[in-house]
Amino acid sequence: MIRKNQKLINLFNVLSDAVLVFAAYFAALTVRFEVLNGKESILPLHSGAYVAVAACYSVLLVVAYLCFRMYGSYRFKEPGDEIVTILLINGVGVLALMALLYFTRIVDFPRLAVFLFWMFSSLFVIGKRTAVRLVLRHYRKLGYNQKHVILVGSGHFARQYAQDLQASPHLGFMLDGYVSGEEERGLGVHLGGYGDLEKILEERDPDELVVALEPQEIEHMPSVLVAADKEGVRISIIPFYNDYFPSHPTIDAVGKTKLVNIRATPLDNLGWAVVKRGMDIVGALVLIVLTSPLMLAAAIGVKLSSPGPILFKQDRVGRDKRAFKMWKFRSMRVTGTEDTGWSTKNDPRKTRFGSFIRKFSIDELPQFFNVLAGQMSLVGPRPEVPFHVNHFKEEIPLYLVRQQVRPGITGWAQVHGLRGDTSIEERVKYDIWYIENWSLRLDITILLRTLFGGMMNAEV
Incomplete structure (x- = not known):
């Protein structure tokens, strides 16, 4: 019975997705011309030819959903991953449609209407799928659709x-x-x-x-x-x-021998690695521009607070165990113990201004340039100094698994309060979970949690 039910649900999803994308075309035109302009479109966008193009686009988008395995049981699918996939597929689809219209010169389709089409088609499909998921979960709890x-x-x-x-x-x-x-x-x-x-x-x-x-x-x-x-x-x-086993192992074959790669990560996929790197570059550039006045003020404050350089450059271990210089605003007096010593709550090396910028994570802002240089990511395990890496790899299982990805400015461990002088064993557990379960949605979640509460340090 469950097999028949699943086929019906899949058929419903295919047909309803196509209908909703098709309806989004007319919703976008209605909002663009009749709601915002208060008049009907002067373009022949409601004619039979353009309606046919919209219908074909709807079918092609559903085919793309099929290629990305968007139809099947909802039991094991994460809703956040599904939402991100829909947004990406719809975005690429709309960009392809714009390119087609531009090169063929069929019609000068307004850009706002294109954006509204992407927004409505995404919202309609995501809203429908969320509703179906909630209904199925409700009835499964009641003992149906088992x-x-x-x-x-x-x-x-x-x-x-x-x-x-x-x-x-x-x-x-x-x-x-x-x-x-x-x-x-x-x-x-x-x-x-x-x-x-x-x-x-x-x-x-x-x-x-x-x-x-x-x-x-x-x-x-x-x-x-x-x-x-x-x-x-x-x-x-x-x-x-x-x-x-990790959460998402990969299996290779050598003749009749199957090899289970227990250290494969989602970022081994070239496509997702490119997406993450692209987000890092764009995000770092935007954040450098937005925080440049704050970085200028911090640089002046560091220079006036104590003798020494403005930036503190320290050797850290990055992806594939490669060392790099990580940049921070200097928050402590120059003592010569920076390469091995962790700072503590009442560390006498810290300046008063240094404590202030550490409390609000302002000292971390120069690391955006490390991200641009490809040494770090916006999100990932925090990099450690070589002294601690050499020490912990002997005592903590799986410690060096963290080095399979770029280290980050913020991470899954940090948004759970594991910052500064906290348990390294707990940090490793959170870092390994992040690496094995990475997704674009998870990175966005961590960035938002960092922005809204994860930048404050309890111990400064």
């Missing part, structure tokens, strides 16, 4: 999976029971042993089979796969080395 699952195994990860399903009713998974050699408490209905699996699948016809065998039970895997394939049941596997 995906029936049978679990194979009764060990640690089998119990963990059952607990995760119970804690996430909005995902809409119904655990019908489990198959294992022995009956275990807390897993629900024991359907039988491994030898009974084929009969159980034939009788119950579940939507999915989830296999969570322990290492000592791996001998049952071939028969489990044969039974699932024979009954045409979809199968998912929870590996017994699950704890070592």
Whole structure:
């Protein structure tokens, strides 16, 4: 039943997206000419030819959504990632449409109308998908639109999976029971042993089979796969080395050998790496312009507060363990201990003006130039001095995984209060999570959280 429901939902999404994009064309014209100008368009934009172009554009945009796998189950899709994808696809689509109109000279389409078309088409599609998601989650919590699952195994990860399903009713998974050699408490209905699996699948016809065998039970895997394939049941596997997996592993093949890359990151994708770098360059340029008066005032204040240079340049370790000079406004007196010493709350080296600019993170502003130089990113793990990197890599597991991406001015750890003299172990946990779960939406979220509250330092 769930398979039929999913097909209907997919068909509804395809048709409704096309209709909404088509409707956005007329909404944009109505607002541009009748609402803002108070008159009808003098252009033949409501004629049959232009309506046909709008209809073709709507179909092509839906095809683009299909190429980016925007149709399917909502269960595992993050709404923020979906929104960003829609905005990007619609933006590229509108730019392509503008280029076509410009080179063909078919009509001088007003730029404001083009912007309104992009805005309305994005809002309509995002609003519809958000509503569908909320409705589905509501009915799944009530027990409808359930995906029936049978679990194979009764060990640690089998119990963990059952607990995760119970804690996430909005995902809409119904655990019908489990198959294992022995009956275990807390897993629900024991359907039988491994030898009974084929009969159980034939009788119950579940939507999915989830296999969570322990290492000592791996001998049952071939028969489990044969039974699932024979009954045409979809199968998912929870590996017994699950704890070592990142959120988004990649799999390569060398002949018949499959290689699971457990240190692959979303930024290994060239397209997303280019997008992030582009955001860094544009963002840094804009922020340099906006903060230039503040940086000038800070430079004067540093110069007057104590003898020494305005900028403090310190060796830090960046991506791929490459050292670079990170720039900050100097907030401490020159003592010669800058290369190894962390500052503390009552550090005697700090000047009064230095404490002020550190409290409001003004001392970090020159790092926008590090971003332009490609040494840093706006968002990423904070870079450490070589002394601490050499020390921590020996004591803290996964510490050097942080060096797979550019270090950032702000980061996931920083917006959670892990700044200054705080637990490095906790920082690493947050940094690794950020690297494995990176998305454009996450970067934007971190930047907004930094802007609205993440720039204040409790200890200065």
